Amino acid sequence: MVPLTEIVTSAPGRVCLFGEHLDYLGLPVIAAAIGLRMQVMGGHTDGQEWIIDKPDLNEHDRFSGRGEVPYGLHGGGNFLRAAVNVLRREGVALPGGAHFHVRGNVPVQAGTSSSSALQVAWIAALLALAEDPRAGDAEAIARLAYVSEVHEFGHSGGVMDQYTSALGGLVRIDPARDNAVTRLPARLGAFVLGNSKEPKDTQGILSRLRRAAHGGAEQLRQRLGTFDWDQTPLAQAEELANGSDELAVTLGALRNRDLLEHGHRVLSREEPDHAELGRLLTAHHAVLRDALGISTPRIERMLEAALAAGALGGKINGSGGGGCMFAYAPDRPEDVA
Template sequence: MSFEVQAPGRVCLFGEHSDYLGLDVIPAAIDMYIRITAHPGDDDTISIEYLDTGQKDTFPAAQCIPYKRSRDYVRSAFNVMRRNGMSPKHGWHLEIEGNIPIAAGLSSSSALTTAAVLAVARMSEEEIGKDRLAELAFFAEVAEFKESGGRMDHYASAYGGLIHLAFDEKLKVTQIPAEPEGFVIGDSMQRKQDTVGDLRSIRETVESEYERFKRQMPEFDLKHTPVNQIEELSRNTADKARTMAITTLRNRDLTKRALGVLNGPKVDAGDLGDLINEHHKYLRDGLGRSTPKIEKLIARSLDAGALGCKINGSGGGGTMLAYAPKAQEEVAKAIQDAGGAPYIVRIGKGAAFMELDR
């Protein structure tokens, strides 16, 4: 039986550059998807067509396969699933397409990997829940290639909606009932050069500073030590690495405040916009993740009526997010006039499977 799977991209409302440090995050799936359509074949070969790029791939269905390039995520999904006891019983023809901008901070690669893992599970006649789907996608995208990313993107894609991820002794996922509307994505059209390298650099720098904190303050606790104590400790240490580490603690506290707003009886749009603006300030000034083009798109969006704006993903290019509950069209036009590509989006559904008649 032919089938289709889809997995959404995501935006991180609060907690950028936090999940891989073990700090809480609040991501939201968006209604932009990677789709894989699968048709059973009559041999033992997996054949793939990437409809958006014209690329093709073919490999045996029943054995471990080598990687043709770094970050070969569909092949890695097959390999990881095979190691976990799930492998197609026969050949399949896959068609892959999507509408998530690539290398733009919207987790297109995580959506692709999540969709691929779900597709392999269905080809293997196995049912997997959201948590296992997210974990297997994380292993296929991040651990398989020894990269530095966290689990946020995969859980956001698997679950859908707006979620809170808490990284304590055991990862805890809580779906947030709030459904804020009015989001606009602005693509700067500047592709990020090295997302993986950026994440590795930030992670290594910040975690090294945490170790310095512990040497200076043995009772330092990443989850609970007040940031003002670290600021006091750092009065005579004015360097970039220390600023970055302190910024991650400010992000930690901001995420807690944002969770309170989103879990309230009614989300105040003005308060949410202010928090998004504050988050961008930390990402821009504390972590150096913005660009002149992104700043231009943000300024124009705020002038057009957005209540809050921030850069998406690892930064250094890619996209920005505008929260504009009553001004989406105006903000989209402002982004376009400023040389960006706008996308009006809603919070999306999680990864899903559907059987096809043909």
């Protein structure tokens, strides 16, 4: 069915510079939008059915435009269906019929937030379809994308993906401060994104590490009498290291918390110290590899090759266990690629 209106929205994927596996602990993250995007095109029809075409994936979905839209609890295409229900609960007046096409060049299931970029573009399209005033509010779009992609399914992720995609640029997001967003002024050079094409279990990794981090935090709380993700000094916590896998994950989170603050200082200058930024990215990766155990031999080989070719630093990107890595190569991006 041909749409009676034509709406086009898009949203970028992202890389996480600092704060991998921190946002769901209430700690900040620093992330940047990338030049790869997901796009939604379409509009309302005079029917009572919604049709979503995904030619890149050779997928096609259709459902009744009346009442609650059914979906399972495993995500995927269900995120788009869930968004329709979430928006209607929020009072958004969506039509009974619509036809949309979804396309994009963000790598899928690779740690660059293709699903969140799509969810952000989808929410923006639906708000525009309903002529809702929130269609121009990036933070409202980010919140609704998070609710429909994560909260609606009881998943373990934080807000980094949706907020970075909706807001764009280089941002620091503070979940403990009601997801306050600080735009950082650093003018950065080129990043080289590499896809290992290894499949990854995002929700499994997030759930495992979240449980482990909270388990280690409870150990510290019992031994110290108090514990605070934001305030407990790393040195004090490290004195209690006992070989526990849970505590190792918690200590890794505290190390990455401190690396993020150092990275924030570097990125708060318009002309950052590029070599120091590269060093910090590599240090962050070392914690993700050694304490959290989320790198892979193929990712390690890719990072080693990038550094040997002139990159200043790099890390795995996303939840880990496969997917993408990136290298910071402001002077030699072609050689590194």
